[in-house]
Amino acid sequence: MAIVEALAPGSDGRRRLGLRSPLGETPIGEITVATAEDVADAIRRARIAQKAWAARTVEERAAIVNRAIDAFLAHQEDIIATLRAETGKTRAECVFMEILPACDFVNYWSMKAPKDLADHKRKLHGYLRPLKRLEIVYRPLGVVGVITPWNGPFSLATNPTAQALLAGNAVLLKPSEVTPESSAWAIKCFHEAGVPRTWCRCSTATGRPARRSCAAAWTRSRSPAACAPAPRSASPAPSSSCRARWSSAARTP
Numbered sequence: 001m002a003i004v005e006a007l008a009p010g011s012d013g014r015r016r017l018g019l020r021s022p023l024g025e026t027p028i029g030e031i032t033v034a035t036a037e038d039v040a041d042a043i044r045r046a047r048i049a050q051k052a053w054a055a056r057t058v059e060e061r062a063a064i065v066n067r068a069i070d071a072f073l074a075h076q077e078d079i080i081a082t083l084r085a086e087t088g089k090t091r092a093e094c095v096f097m098e099i100l101p102a103c104d105f106v107n108y109w110s111m112k113a114p115k116d117l118a119d120h121k122r123k124l125h126g127y128l129r130p131l132k133r134l135e136i137v138y139r140p141l142g143v144v145g146v147i148t149p150w151n152g153p154f155s156l157a158t159n160p161t162a163q164a165l166l167a168g169n170a171v172l173l174k175p176s177e178v179t180p181e182s183s184a185w186a187i188k189c190f191h192e193a194g195v196p197r198t199w200c201r202c203s204t205a206t207g208r209p210a211r212r213s214c215a216a217a218w219t220r221s222r223s224p225a226a227c228a229p230a231p232r233s234a235s236p237a238p239s240s241s242c243r244a245r246w247s248s249a250a251r252t253p
Contacts, residue, residue, distance in 0.1 A: 001150040001178040002028065002086045015206075017177060022088035031180050034205040039172070042201055046143045046170035049198035054140045054168035058117045064194040065165050066110040068158075069103050071189035079185045083154060086179045102158040102186070109159075113166040140168035147174045153182035161186060161200065170199045177206055 007016040007030060015033040020026060034042075053061070072079070080094040089097070122134045144164035148157045157173055164171045175183030180202075187202045 001088075001176070004178055019086070019178070021085045023084065028085045029181065031177065031204045033177075034203050036205070039203055039205045042172055042203055043143055045198055046172055046201065049196070050140065050142055050168075050170035053165075053170060053196075053199045056168075058114045058166065061166055061168065062110040062113045065162055065190070066106060067193035068162070068189045069106050071192040072099060072103055075185065075189065079154060079182075082181050082185060086182050087150070087153065098152065098154040101155040105155070105159040106162045109162050109166055117167065138167070142169060143172060144169045145172050145174065148176060148183050150176035150179045153179035154186055157183040157186040161190065165190065165195060165200060171201070173200075173202045174205055175202065177204070180204055
């Protein structure tokens, strides 16, 4: 992981962190730390934009997300260079533990999504069977926060982000501050695949601001207004909610 050191605050008073590579301790960049207000604003914008993404069919979302694989391979050398600079991993480890798994994750979930996220009926037992019908309907959660570790910054950012997007959610990714650019490559590739920036973003907030903002956003998401009916799309847990819908099987004359 990169060596992090505090820098003088910027002209706007924001915290700045300098990064040095574990390979020779050479400077490799710096990040400006997002505030709690920045994170809250990003969540608000994502929540508004998410409705348009959820309105698309699962097949449409899967086709877009799957195109990220082409972007991974097109930018493979740049991704490897960033991973090596920030983590000190060998080239072979970058390929077999980061690039290859990321491609596999996206391909696997994109193929499974249309079937796994489809509405489906469940049989009832006993006397309820001729009287009632039960249908399982999945709905997006809205905005999904993804917090990734430093030891698998690219592949472990790609996997949950792909699942959340396929489920119709917007995503706010918070990478480790010691490997920020490695995780940011996952978001860049999803953008290149066709996922709009407002639906999938990266935040450089550190623990406390990110935690406070995400907790506040979760509280708002549990309100009755936030739980109003959404487009009928779905995802594997934990990226979706599951609703059972009952209806009478009897028909009136």
